[in-house]
Amino acid sequence: MLDCLSGGRFIPGMVRGLPAEWVSYNMDPFTARKRFAEAYHIIHRALTQELVDYDGEFWNIARASIWPKPVQNPFPPFWMPAGSLESIRFAAEHHLVACQTLQPTIVLRQCFDEYRRIATEEFGWHPGFGNFAGLRFMHLGDDHRTAIDEGLEMFSYLMRSLGRPVLNPAPLPGFNTDQSYKHRHANPDDVFSSSEARHNLKSPEVDQAAKFRDAGLMLSGNAKAVAEWLAEDATAAGYGNLIVTFRVGNSTHRQALKSQELFAKHVMPILRKINADGPAGPSNGAAAEPIEVRSAPAALPFYQDSNYLLNRDAVELVGISRNARNGAVTLSWEMQVAKIADDGSPIQIIVPGPAADHRGCAIQLRLVTSDGAELTDDARVMLEASGPDDVDRQIMFEGIYRQFTEAADHTVAAQRRGVAKNDYSIRLLVSLPSTAAEPDLEHDESTFTIKCFKHLLTLSA
Amino acid sequence: MPHSEPGLGKMSMPTTAAGAGIACQYTPGSAQIGKLKAEFLQGGKGAPLLYLHGLSRPLGWDTDHIGLALHRSVYAPVLPGWRAGRLPPEITSVQDYARLMLAFMDVENIGKSDLVGHSFGGWIALQMALLAPERIERLVLVDSMGLDPANFPAVDISRMDDAALYDAAFASRGVLVVAGDFGGVPLDLRGGALFKHVLNGQRNLTALTGGTCGEESMLSTLKDVSMDTLIVWGEEDRLTPVEHAHLFGSHIRRSRVAIIEGAGHFPQKEKPQTFLQVVCNFLTGRNEPVQGTH
Numbered sequence: 001m002l003d004c005l006s007g008g009r010f011i012p013g014m015v016r017g018l019p020a021e022w023v024s025y026n027m028d029p030f031t032a033r034k035r036f037a038e039a040y041h042i043i044h045r046a047l048t049q050e051l052v053d054y055d056g057e058f059w060n061i062a063r064a065s066i067w068p069k070p071v072q073n074p075f076p077p078f079w080m081p082a083g084s085l086e087s088i089r090f091a092a093e094h095h096l097v098a099c100q101t102l103q104p105t106i107v108l109r110q111c112f113d114e115y116r117r118i119a120t121e122e123f124g125w126h127p128g129f130g131n132f133a134g135l136r137f138m139h140l141g142d143d144h145r146t147a148i149d150e151g152l153e154m155f156s157y158l159m160r161s162l163g164r165p166v167l168n169p170a171p172l173p174g175f176n177t178d179q180s181y182k183h184r185h186a187n188p189d190d191v192f193s194s195s196e197a198r199h200n201l202k203s204p205e206v207d208q209a210a211k212f213r214d215a216g217l218m219l220s221g222n223a224k225a226v227a228e229w230l231a232e233d234a235t236a237a238g239y240g241n242l243i244v245t246f247r248v249g250n251s252t253h254r255q256a257l258k259s260q261e262l263f264a265k266h267v268m269p270i271l272r273k274i275n276a277d278g279p280a281g282p283s284n285g286a287a288a289e290p291i292e293v294r295s296a297p298a299a300l301p302f303y304q305d306s307n308y309l310l311n312r313d314a315v316e317l318v319g320i321s322r323n324a325r326n327g328a329v330t331l332s333w334e335m336q337v338a339k340i341a342d343d344g345s346p347i348q349i350i351v352p353g354p355a356a357d358h359r360g361c362a363i364q365l366r367l368v369t370s371d372g373a374e375l376t377d378d379a380r381v382m383l384e385a386s387g388p389d390d391v392d393r394q395i396m397f398e399g400i401y402r403q404f405t406e407a408a409d410h411t412v413a414a415q416r417r418g419v420a421k422n423d424y425s426i427r428l429l430v431s432l433p434s435t436a437a438e439p440d441l442e443h444d445e446s447t448f449t450i451k452c453f454k455h456l457l458t459l460s461a
Numbered sequence: 462m463p464h465s466e467p468g469l470g471k472m473s474m475p476t477t478a479a480g481a482g483i484a485c486q487y488t489p490g491s492a493q494i495g496k497l498k499a500e501f502l503q504g505g506k507g508a509p510l511l512y513l514h515g516l517s518r519p520l521g522w523d524t525d526h527i528g529l530a531l532h533r534s535v536y537a538p539v540l541p542g543w544r545a546g547r548l549p550p551e552i553t554s555v556q557d558y559a560r561l562m563l564a565f566m567d568v569e570n571i572g573k574s575d576l577v578g579h580s581f582g583g584w585i586a587l588q589m590a591l592l593a594p595e596r597i598e599r600l601v602l603v604d605s606m607g608l609d610p611a612n613f614p615a616v617d618i619s620r621m622d623d624a625a626l627y628d629a630a631f632a633s634r635g636v637l638v639v640a641g642d643f644g645g646v647p648l649d650l651r652g653g654a655l656f657k658h659v660l661n662g663q664r665n666l667t668a669l670t671g672g673t674c675g676e677e678s679m680l681s682t683l684k685d686v687s688m689d690t691l692i693v694w695g696e697e698d699r700l701t702p703v704e705h706a707h708l709f710g711s712h713i714r715r716s717r718v719a720i721i722e723g724a725g726h727f728p729q730k731e732k733p734q735t736f737l738q739v740v741c742n743f744l745t746g747r748n749e750p751v752q753g754t755h
Contacts, residue, residue, distance in 0.1 A: 018642070018643075019481070019642045020642070022480075022481045022482075023481045023482045023485050024482060025480070025482070026480030026481060026482030026483060027480055027481060027482075028480060028481065028531060029481050029531075030531070030738075030741075083644040083645065084640070084644070084645070102643070103644065107644070107645075168481075168485050168527075168642060169485055169487065169521060169522040169523075169527070170521065170522060170523045170524045170526070170527060171524050171639075171640060171641045171642045171646070172481055172485070172524070172527060172642060173524045173525075173527055173528035173531075173733060173734055173737050174481075174528065174531075174734070174737070175640060176640035176734060177640075177734050177735070177752060177753075178639070178640070178723075178732040178733070178734045178735045178753055179752060179753060180640055180645070180734075181638045181639065181640065181644075181645035184638045184645045185638070
């Protein structure tokens, strides 16, 4: 829903939760990582599949379905905090963006380096800068000294108020293994445990603002100073995404807006030039996940959860068209998804593509000429969908008729997932040279069946 | 055509018997045992577990207490004399501490308990298991003192200066990055509070035994330890050498040994997650392999 409302700008963030939250919910922290993995797989499937069955150690879901599906195809990019080896490996395996929060630059660097190593050596892909994100609390002001003083007060308030209730008597066991931080080299400036660094933070003799800043906790000052520090931070740590929290502690709405304005005007133009990925951009996992692949093993079954047949009897069929152009003839069955209903009920017709457990939606096609002869094998066949004015064109199958005649029961699998929304057109096209015998799409033996999924949201309930 | 009903899925989430909320809650207590007073921390829920400290007294409700309290009602007493760094006159032997801890169980109405003893606390636990086996459900010995065999003699802790004690106690050096509540955090082994209290314990042990960390006669009595016993050891322990773990394992009938790699005399501090997985698997009857052990 958020992805639809934002026009495809939704970024799901997956977290295990802070230890304090496991305390509050009185859960066994030794189960945290397994629960997280199960939750990720369920959510991922829910965003990419029409119906989800999941039988896990902690979660059992039968026939779940979310609606509407996200705009981003095949799914929005997932981000997750990744500081431990296990989290870094999970993120690298699934091409998730790895985030680091409130840590010094050197810690970010160590984690991102480990992510790169694992992605390359264990999973065979090369992350871009866009696969990494840093989070910084920030306060900007026109006057450098004033902004620093205000930032100190904001962060101190945060630690006094929000920080206190989440402190456990000791680090909670079970969240990580003893091997989790092998990639981390001890850093005496880490304020979360180094007694010296903690002492320095409290000491009036040291520059507290600089300590907070270098510990990755709170960055404040004028735009020039903030931009300079962030440029060094991003370059040294190697992240291409920055998450900024402008509302820190007891800062006011007005202060946060002012910070944002200064950041957008003076800092963003500088940061945009740093760690920008090439045209290919970062990997968002579409290539890694076995959701959309061009070819799937023939041993897999067709998509099993189909609940609707698109065929000559379907209400969507609106007619047959014929076009002759440049010595070729194209005939097609034309289908139309209904406009959105008066009560606001939307419809989607989904043609599932290959996935890990099936090879895609079944498409059956038989074409004969007017005298009942089988169509020539080398006629081209295409299944496509598009929105009004031909926007969002999606090709679910593209091949030749021989693929159907050689397949059992004249049935092949969709090659790519397609989602036809309200008012979208769906076309099953056949193209052949004008000299060849044309198929007769109205002949009783010219038939097609697409075993798809029709998502219908009724608001009457 | 298969028919489905989108959105009519069922979802279930099982609850866990133990939770971090309960395990993190603890209360300080004090038990009067004759003329002596034993301070203790108690937290968690379930069957009782007595956790006896070693050279360092507990410095608070720490990660190892929380982990054990996920499965047990944990009692972590401070041995009388260990807070002040001066033995009370009533204590003249390890057996005196064993009798005192049995009396502690009486005062706290603990009939039968799991018993975990680390280092010097392991030596006391052994004596308790020999004195009153009917009071001990399961026994866990962690880098336990108590043995002084001729082929692997116990160290004389009184002869160790600070540097030697530090070298013997830990497998890691300097600052170790361990799991914290907010990612990895550095733990300063040499400069932290733990080692300061180890030095206090060294003084107490020297006063009690002259500094020897075991007794020659112990080995022959181990055949009388009758309960299920887990022996947990840091592979690089140089205070109570790992050979002692195997001697315990071969002489206690119903025992098994888990050696934790990369840990010294304090596996619960250097490898806390591994330590807890090993011990909790034993307490809950799970037989799962644990990474970083053999």
